[in-house]
Amino acid sequence: MLGKPVIDYAICNNCATCVDLCLYRAIxxxxxxxxVKIDYKxxxxxxxxxxxxxxxxIR
Known part of the structure; x- marks a missing residue:
């Protein structure tokens, strides 16, 4: 557990790598x-x- 991830939209270019690789389909x-958004639920x-x-x- 690394803590709640937060997307820095100034850096994110919506490449969707995180969307494709999220094990819980939270992104x-x-x-x-x-x-790109994170569903914290x-x-x-x-x-x-x-x-x-x-x-x-993402940090």
């Missing part, structure tokens, strides 16, 4: 605004998204 692309704070983001946009 998704919002169909309204097109931004599904998130297990495993830290995979933090480690795999190629831009370092």
């Amino acid at each position: 998704y692309i919002d169909i309204v605004d097109g931004y 599904k998130c297990r704070e495993c830290g995979v998204c933090i480690k795999i983001c190629p831009y370092g946009a």
